[in-house]
Amino acid sequence: MPRPEQEATTTASRRAQPRAWLRAVRWLVAASLHPRATATTLRIAADLARRMDYLEGTVLYDMLGTAARLEVSVPTVKRHVRVLRELGALVWLEHGTRKNLRLPGRAYTGTATVYGATIPPCFDVAMGHRLDGSGYAARVAGVTEAGRGRAIAETRRAAASRGRGLEPPSPSGYFNVGKAEVGGGLKDTPSAACSTASSSKKTTTGRQRGRWTGRPALQVARDISIVRQIRPRVAWTQHEGLRRLAFALRPLIDTGLDAESIVVELHSWFLDWRPARPAAFITAELRRRQRRDADLPAMGAPVAGGPTPVVAPxxxxxxxxxxxxxxxxxxxxxxxxxxxxxxxxxxxxxxxxxxxxxxxxxxxxxxxxxxxxxxxxxxxxxxxxxxxxxxxxxxxxxxxx
Incomplete structure (x- = not known):
């Protein structure tokens, strides 16, 4: 990409989120599309991805901090960030400057450079992606037949690589049961019989202790699909598991709220801190709000100890x-x-x-x-x-x- 096309307003690359962007950068470096792209380029890209905005893929340059974290020189960071821009994987959103903004209480404050993560068109062509729109605002709308075949082949290769080194499954799922004797008892040793009885008892007890919550599996899957749309948009929930969040948000889901409405509800809590356990916090907050609503007097009903009833607005x-x-x-x-x-x-x-x-x-x-x-x-x-x-x-x- 020439320098005039390294801006967000003129680039042919599309905006990307950190995970998808890092996969594309690995492919671009492996394809040897730039003669100066090396393993150091991947290290710098990984550092940028860790600091990117989860939804928009924007990141502060932080040239000095990147050099200190990766233990490389500042010119090395400059050189490989330039490689990423020329590959079409980074674009300028804001150009930094050393001009002093003269903020109150600070001797010197410059303007930071802000980059946006992008994926160039050559990657989408190779992967068989169909795009909706063009430039920085484009998005993936589907895949071609060639792209679908490629995805299926990669999935099969990944499954085959995970399956290597595992023992083959047993030919039968039945347990070996001892033969009954005329005098009673089993042919197996007493310890084996006790072990079998103990394991059977543990299984039964586990089922009786309430492992089954009574919610159908399809409903649980629907809850998780809703939460999968909520978690990236509420920052303080992003380090919580999907199942825990789905369980905590059941009261809101059961009232018929969709993902958009639940996101608005969570943002209306105005949290300026990150709970250590978001799911537990959501459960406690919903219970607190339910108790508060139950304690409020009905509109228009007489207030205990008050001289006059409340007038409806x-x-x-x-x-x-x-x-x-x-x-x-x-x-x-x-x-x-x-x-x-x-x-x-x-x-x-x-x-x-x-x-x-x-x-x-x-x-x-x-x-x-x-x-x-x-x-x-x-x-x-x-x-x-x-x-x-x-x-x-x-x-x-x-x-x-």
Whole structure:
């Protein structure tokens, strides 16, 4: 890739997540597409992948830190990052500069270089991928017949390599049972008989202790498929197992919420820390909220010890007037948005810009309303930045001048 095509706005490569990106980099180096690509290139790529954003594949350059972690020189890091860019595996999202931003309380603050992980078209052609779109915003939409055959062959080779060195299965699954004697007892030794009885008793006891939860296997599989969409989008749950998360989120799943709604619910908790055991934390938090809702008095019911009952909001004239104003404002926003329909390209560019400038989402909500922001930026970005803005420890400011 020549230098003009190493930008996110001009590249022919598509955006990738860390795991898929690292597999593509290994293939590019093994295919000898660049004369300077070596094992050191793979080491630097692995360091970048460990620090990448899980969803967007963005990463800070951290040239000095990479050199210290890998125990190589700074020119070596520069050289191999350049190799990755020329392979089409990295693109610039932001160019760093040594110009002092002159932030309050800091003697010197420069601008960091931000890279985006990408996969070049030659890899997709070799793998038989069919793409939807072009450039940085393209995504894999399917595979060709050749790609499907290649994937099947690789799966069979991997299964065959895992099966080497294992003993063949026994020809029969029956246990050897001793012959009965006329005088009673078994021909086997007493210890063997006790061992058989003990193992049978343990198995029965294990089944009686509640290993079976009563949830059908298809429902458990559906729960796990929902959680598989939730976990990458909620940062503090990413180090928890899928089955534990599925079990903890059952109360929300059983109410009919889909993955998108559960993600919004978890973001609305505004966590600015990472629980050591996310599944246990979710279970405790849901129980706490259930107890809190049960302790609240019913709307309009007399409060114990209170002189007057609680008045329902819908019976207040001020509340009805407020609702009418809100409906009028929503109708106005709908008319303004319908006057000019947005294109998918405009949405992609806006969401890409909002990843590095959260204040754009908050300013758009304040100016045009939440519905219009959801249409432009999507549910995930709006829920994420609104939650962070409401947190007591996170402040989302505007761009630094």
């Amino acid at each position: 819908q019976d207040s004239p001020a509340w009805r007037e407020y609702c009418q104003r809100q409906h009028a404002m929503a109708a106005m926003h709908t008319l303004v948005a319908s006057a000019r329909e947005r294109t998918d390209e405009e949405r992609r560019n806006a969401r890409l810009a909002a990843l590095h400038a959260p204040h754009l989402v908050l300013d758009h909500i304040a100016e045009h309303g939440e519905d219009d922001a959801l249409d432009l930026y999507g549910t995930w970005l709006v829920a994420r930045y609104v939650g962070q803005a409401a947190s007591s420890t996170i402040r989302l400011g505007g761009p630094v001048s």
